[in-house]
Amino acid sequence: MTSNTPPNDTSAAPGAPLRRGLMRSGLVVSSMTMLSRVMGLIRDVVVATLLGAGNGADAFFVAFKIPNFLRRLFAEGAFNQAFVPVLSEYSTQRSKQEIRELLNAVAGSLTALLALITALAMLCAPWLIWVFAPGFGSDPAKHALTADMLRLTFPYLLLISLTAFSGSVLNTWNRFAVPAFTPVLLNLSLIGAALFLMPLMDEPAMALAWGVLIAGAAQLIFQVPFLMRLGLMPTPWPNFAHEGVKRILKLMGPALFGVSVSQINLLLDTVLASLLVAGSVSWLYYSDRLVELPLGVFGVAIATVILPALSKRHAEQSKAHFAAMLDWAIRLVLLLGLPAALALAVLAEPLLITLFHYGAMTDHDIQMAAMSLRAYAFGLVAFMLIKVLAPGFFARQDTKTPVKVGIIAMVANMVFNLMLIWPLAHAGLALATALSAFLNAGMLGVLLYRQGVLIFxxxxGRYAVQLLGGSGLMCVALYMVSPEWHAWLAFSLWQRVAWVAGLVGLGGGIYVAWLTALGLRPRHFKMQS
Known part of the structure; x- marks a missing residue:
């Protein structure tokens, strides 16, 4: 699975990025993302302790979910998937002056478009709440509070989209650490807002909305010096007639839907959960946060490094290496995602108790969140596969095929929602999202295989035995050693942390020992970008 391509290929245009090992780059992104996710969990512990799962928490989660959803849809979703392949092509085939002109035009056009959207959203905040959380309409105070929060949180979309633009440039030039570290600033901002602003406000949850706004500005400012160091700091000037901007917009249209189906499904969960009993939105949020940890650390990290690498290989018409990269990404997703999903399912209550069972969070909240956590965990591998299979289309500037797949998955998700929400309530919504993710990932994989792009x-066969055997042994060990979940309620904080650390170490040790005994080594995952 290694490449014979020289690591320092200088045949590309001036200013083109040097090539590095994908595994090394993936580890950089993964480690930074792990730091971000850990800080995110600390953030959620603070929020859960101070707000619990009441009306204030529900209002904030919806007010933050709307711009956050659009961020993933536009910035890290459609824009990133359309921008990176075009930028990679420029970095491989164009002069540095042409690269700068592209960056200036894209930065200016993106700013102008999102500034208009942000202004309209702030004006229409009450109506947006009716769209995204219609169940809040039965409680005028809750609806008004959410709308007020949304006016503070929505500008985050503009700021974080420009941050994502900067991050895409840095990633294309193989500077992965800075963009991967940047989300830490969001978590630090929200923790600071919860601890220091919340006591000063009549409505404590409003402090978190201010924290989101502050975080957006901090994340954008943080990346500016690194762009300047590369000589790629843009001078924003809107130019929708620029050839590169027109191509990006053309690719973005279908990519808006194709790359973010899982996010749309999660948003639909929120809409329907707002119609259920109070706390349903928060239960889904807390369980989703735990699934986001391995998804971000492993799935998103792999997708982050593979998109620019695949885009460069497509520009060079290196089909064999392109196929090998996709196979490498799928293997790595299964290596890390399968045991993570099973561990989340086995240790659902212990993990939720350790992280969130403080202050206003009740035993009932833990039980409810555990139900949706197991459902989300069931779909974790599918969520991760979507992250690495979709770039197989976007790197080839094919955004139409994922749209067709996304529409089918979206319809299926709604059908599953209607089938499962009545018997399983909020957990049925999570399970529906998982099932539609498997459908999405399966269709993407089959189409890539039929097109001759994915070649296993x-x-x-041997790899399947290694993974399934190791994951099975790990699950048995965790189930037998972990105390019954009610016992965790009596543990102190440090006892809970010690138990979780010990169980993670035990499970990871058994898994790695099995893989090592069956001959799997780190060198088997080397891949040149």
Whole structure:
């Protein structure tokens, strides 16, 4: 699975990024993302302790989810998937002056478009709440509070989209650490707002909305010096007629839907959960946060490094290496995602108790959140596969095929929602999202295979035995050693942390020992970008 391409290929245009090992780049992104996710969990512990799962928490989660959803849809979703392949092509085939002109035009056009959207959203905040959380309409105070919060949180979309633009440039030039570290600033801002602003406000949850706004500005400012160091700091000037901007917009249209189906499904969960009993939105949020940890650390990290690498290989018409990269990404997703999903399912209550069972969070909240956590965990591998299979289309500037797949998955998700919400309530919504993710990932994989883009490399039979055996042994060990979940309620904080650390170490040790005994080594995952 290694490449014979020289690591320092200088045949590209001036200013083109040097090539590095994908595994090394993935580890950089993964480690930074792990730091961000850990800080995010600390943030959620603070929020859960101070707000619990009441009306204030529900209002903030909806007010933050709307711009956050659009961020993933536009900035890290459609824009990133459309921008990176075009930028990679420029970095491979164009002069540095042409690269700068592209960056100036894209930065200016993106700013102008999102500034208009942000202004309209702030004016129409009450109506947006009716769209995204119609169940809040039965409680005028809750609806008004959410609308007030949304006016503070929505500008985050503009700021974080420009941050994502900067991050895409840095990633294309193989500067992965800075964009991967940047989300830490969001978590630090929200923790600071919860601890220091919340006591000063009549409505404590409003402090978190201010924290989101502050975080957006901090994340954008943080990346500016690194762009300047590369000589790629843009001078924003709107130019929708620029050839590169027109191509990006053309690719973004279908990518808006194709890359973010899982996010749309999660948003639909929120809409329907707002119609259920109070706390349903928060239960889904807390369980989703735990699933986001391995998804971000592993799935998003792999997708982050593979998109620019695949885009460069497509520009060079290196089809064999392109196929090998996709196979490498799928293997790595299964290596890390399968045990993570099973561990989340086995240790659902202990993990939720350790992280969130403080202050206003009740035993009932833990039980409810555990139900949706297991459902989300069931779909974790599918969520991760979507992250690495979709770039197989976007790197080839094919955004139409994922749209067709996304529409089918979206319709299926709604059908699953209607089938499962009545018997399983909020957990049914999570399970519906998981099932539609498997449908999405399966269709993407089959289409890539039929197009001859995904070619499975030798050794998959042995690899399946290695992964399934190791994951199975790990699950048995965790189930037998972990105390019954009610016992965790009596543990102190440090006892809970010690138990979780010990169980993670035990499970990870058994898994790695099994893989090592069956001959799997780190060198088997080397891949040149």
């Amino acid at each position: 490399q030798p050794g998959w």
